[in-house]
Amino acid sequence: QFNRVDEKTLVPLPKQNVDTxxxxxxxxxxxxxxxxxxxxxxxxxxxxxxEELSGYKYGSDEEKDKSVRIIADHSRASVFIIGDPKGVSxxxxxxxxxxxxLIRRAVRHGMKLGIDTAFLGNVADAVIENFKCAxxxxxxxxxxxxxxxxAEEEKxxxx
Numbered sequence: 442q443f444n445r446v447d448e449k450t451l452v453p454l455p456k457q458n459v460d461t462x463x464x465x466x467x468x469x470x471x472x473x474x475x476x477x478x479x480x481x482x483x484x485x486x487x488x489x490x491x492e493e494l495s496g497y498k499y500g501s502d503e504e505k506d507k508s509v510r511i512i513a514d515h516s517r518a519s520v521f522i523i524g525d526p527k528g529v530s531x532x533x534x535x536x537x538x539x540x541x542x543l544i545r546r547a548v549r550h551g552m553k554l555g556i557d558t559a560f561l562g563n564v565a566d567a568v569i570e571n572f573k574c575a576x577x578x579x580x581x582x583x584x585x586x587x588x589x590x591x592a593e594e595e596k597x598x599x600x
Contacts, residue, residue, distance in 0.1 A: 442454055442457040442458060465483070466478040466481065466483055466484075469481045469482070469483055479499075479509075479510050479513065483571075484513050484514075484517075486567050486570065486571045487513040487516065487517060487564060487567045487568055487571065488509055488513050489567070490563060490564050490566070490567035491509050491512050491513060491554075491564060492509075494551075494556055494560045494563055494564070495509075495551070495554040495555060495556050496555070497509070497554050497555070505553070505554060507550075508550035508551075508553045508554050509550075509554070511546060511547060511550045512547045512550050512551055512554075512564065513564075515543040515544070515546055515547035515550075516547050516561055516564040516565060516568060516590075517568050518543055519540060519543050519544050519547070519561075519565075519590060520565050520568040520569060520572075520579060520586055520590075521568075521572075521576070521579070522536070522540050522543075523540070523582070523585065523586045523589045523590070524569075524576070524578055524579040524582045524583075524585075524586050525578070526578055526582075528582070528585070530589055531544060531589065531592075531593040541593060544561065544590060544593045544594065544597070545593070545597045547561060547564075548561065548594050548597050548598065559591055559594050559595060559598070560594075561590040561591065561594050562587040562590055562591045562594075565583070565586055565587050565590055566583075566587075569583050569586070
């Protein structure tokens with residue numbers, strides 16, 4: 442809301458409270474000098490785990506890279522949704538349905554990468570490890586998070 446003229450002078454901007462829309466990921470991307478949010482420290486530990494589980498090296502093929510990004514993004518979101526103290530579980534209605542769709546899309550893209558066994562619990566470990574300092578509830582709820590992810594992944598793999 443201010444323009445810093447010098448060390449001690451702040452001048453109010455003509456239009457205040459304008460949201461840049463950058464968000465945490467885009468801000469860290471710029472600050473870290475990266476060309477993609479998926480190359481930042483926010484996503485790299487998660488992507489490293491997906492590489493380990495799939496045997497695929499991120500950056501080798503654009504179609505497979507898309508699958509890696511979807512798994513990283515959707516598993517991160519799912520961990521946070523389940524790990525929230527209010528906790529949502531996969532279901533057929535409301536937020537539970539959105540969660541179910543996120544999990545199943547991540548599993549489908551894991552299959553595209555050749556991961557033929559349950560893997561989301563392992564990816565959840567990377568998410569929890571990466572964010573536990575800022576979000577200790579993720580570590581506190583880790584067994585619930587992994588149980589919910591594993592159960593939903595198993596249900597989906599049976600269909």
